Amino acid sequence: MEYILTEASPVSFDNTEIAFSYKSNLDLRKTYWLFKSINYPFLTNIGTKVVKIALKLKLPIHGVLKHTLFQQFCGGETIADCTDTIQMLASHNVKTILDYSVEVKKTEEGFEHTTEETLRVIEAAQHTPDMPFCAFKMTGIMQFELMARVQAGQSLSAEQEAAFNRGKARLERLCEAAYQADVGIFIDGEESWIQEVIDSLANEMMQRYNQKKVIVYNTYQMYRHEMLDNLKKAYRQAVTHQYHLGVKLVRGAYMEKERDRAQEQGYTDPIQPNKEATDEDYNRALLYCLNHKQRISLCSGSHNEYSNYYLTMLMEKHSVKPSDPRIYFAQLYGMSDNISFNLSRTGYNVAKYLPYGPLEAVMPYLFRRAEENTSVRGQSSRELTMVSQEMKRRKRN
Template identity: 45%
Template sequence: MAEISFDNTENAFAYKSDKALRKAQFLFSSMGYQSLVKWGTRLTPLAMRLKLPVKGLIRDTIFEQFVGGETLEETAIVAASLARYGVSVILDYGVEGKEGEENFDHATEEFMRVIRYAGSQPNIPLISVKVTGFARFGLLERMDALSGPDDGYKGVTAAGLGAAEQEEWARVVARMERICSCAASARVGVLVDAEETWIQNTVDAITMQMMDRFNRDGRAVVYNTIQLYRHDRLAFLKGSYEVAHERGFLLGAKLVRGAYMEKERKRAAGLHYPSPIQPNKSATDRDYNLGLEFCIQHIEDIALIVASHNEESNLLAVRLLRERNLPLNHPHVHFSQLYGMSDNITFNLAAGGCPVSKYLPFGPIGDVIPYLMRRAQENSSVSGQTGRELSLIQKEIERRRGK
């Protein structure tokens, strides 16, 4: 079998024109300046709130790089482009931070509209949802404070809540059930995003509850997102598997490293409790790779999504599948990277026969600003990320010039 190499830039950037490649080069160069990113991520949300004329600049730079479009129709054009290279799409309706029952109901309808659209397309096997898109953060926080350490496995109850909050929670569960039922009918998978640690137990619990109902007969509809930059998540993955195995449903596990590290550490220090974050990157890498090994060892009972920008972890997953004589396109294995990042991984996995998707957010510019700010901060703070992206882009520009 041919080896998969992440150094092949011809595969990686075949979908990008020379102009698009130069724009990406400029953007990643800019994100290499931490002070620029620091002030940009502070001032951009403020400029949007003040309705300053910055939309055009945002659209032509960071939005174009990391987001599919403002509407589902715009995003369909990007999805079709990726499909030509064997890359699927995970659609993400970028709603964050809009509270109120009317907004929650609207978000639920939008999630279902996206699911129905995905079900009509050949290359959109999965969509992503955030429980905070249709549930009040304060309610999730209160339930988390009332929960026990094992409630993430067992399923959530409304014990300890007042009558009004119990009714509010019942509406949250009903929304989640509608979304998952729609996905099951459309034969589309639902990835439940990870949240902050102080609401994650509640998110885990409702996700396990939905898996128990919908992940039957060897088919995964619902996936939980497990952040291995938390020191307790490898144990959580194994505990979740034990519960799923005992109850007879398929565990859906999307393995990521994590997205809220600075916020988590700051809160832990401010409130004087032990940080939930791993002591260093090597510990995160170790647990991530151990998580991969565990899932592939139990691949008949776990549907795995390798959601990683780490080249070693992706190659490890490929090697583990081959060592067990499993096909790279095993129905319980899927690879994924964010749109606009790590094209060298995505497109070379696709060329090697692996099922792989780009996580593709869409929504009005104002709604996806929180997502865009995280992407800018991540590329600025993750050691070597921007340098690797830039070196690959430069290599491809030079290769094209040499033709």
């Protein structure tokens, strides 16, 4: 395969002492038991259902949740609550991508609330060097169904047209604020049947705000088989219109939903045939970005060890310094600390996605994290193995 390099990576992800240096023995044990529970799909499914029922019945389980799932994967309930975690990460040379991970009501008031909260994140990032980016979803500021209609080529009523324009105006407010604050802003990837609309809007924002450097980043979900071609098309468009391309690479988050819908509606499944094909395209996308680094700034959002190794090798081959601001590595807070902290210790630009929001409002996010760790092959087992190794190392010492 053309993207493979044989040189040794300049970094190792095996050092658990570095990976968990920020955790006390108590926190490490809590993490161990959390991932041990998640490692059993049956327990995760039952536990998720029980928690949902308990929350609906308003049973007193907030304390338990706050000191388990919430503490593992979230920074706090407000921006201010996240300060200690941001500072802790910064002390290990890890930056923060603060993400308001609340599924708000899909109303104009809800969209305005998300917009205002994201503006507050941008303002906080402007005054915090350890927060180089913020992130949001288009479905947090505009109706999903509206974007689906536009992508499907369906006509909009005057009221729908006005609602679409209001959503676009919110996007422009966020990108303008990020531009003025000199803060990178990630537009997260979503379902394929609205993604073309998101891509079009993202490209429009990049043409406006990425003239001198990258402020706006679009997300490319590489588990879709056409995504590498989409990345190349976006690059050609950036060259044509003379702006810089912001690229956030991820593998993807909607596989089952995508496949179910494709089967129900009888169109070609947009998802790669297997994980190997996804990995291959992800690494080819890394290679493409490095080959076009004069116009592309990249955030590689990956928990895959080889992809992270591979990017470090590409950077070395291209004589790109680990601290080059055009290249960032990113992982979710509470996961893959062996990757994040070992990369940062070696001088690479690393950021953690740090979700926050009121506990009950972020529970859908936390349920997804638990399900993801259960369903992604080996994810919870890998986390559990790394934590176990560190516990044994501390016991020996």
